[in-house]
Amino acid sequence: MNKDSIAELIDDKNNALISWISAQEDEKWIEGPKNKWTSGQHALHLLQSIKPLNDALSMPKFVLRYKFGKSNRDVRDYQTVVNRYQERLKNAVGETFGPSKNMKTPALTEKQYLLDRLQVEGKKLQYKTRKISDKNLDTLILPHPLMGKMPIREIIMWTAHHIEHHTNTLKEKY
Known part of the structure; x- marks a missing residue:
């Protein structure tokens, strides 16, 4: 995928998520299905995954090269990245990584702030x-944390799919 296509995909997926969450009753923000995340936790989780990516992309490129290295393979296409993620997800059932582990439920008073932050971080990306x-x-x-080291193009494509994955999960569970 070219850069513009990826950016448009991020925009589409992010807008769909924010629109869906915004249209839901406030109760769903703080109460989810039994043993499942609330819509607030899904939003917080996505913010916790997009923000570090934006932070990394703000760093000088030589720092990224020094810290993480360079790719030794060709970039995979969008569908291959999606399929690989779905495969890895099946093997990691119930596992949560990074700051989303033991995540608190965001208060209803944080809803608009978190949705606005998701919008801003999506635009930055x-x-x-x-x-x-x-x-x-x-x-x-x-x-x-789940996929290992990935070229930046792949991790941005994965981010678009990750947003869609959580939007679909919310639609199915609610």
């Missing part, structure tokens, strides 16, 4: 995606 060079998108890598 779109901007950064369009701004970074194709060479850096394809050669610089970042670590992912």
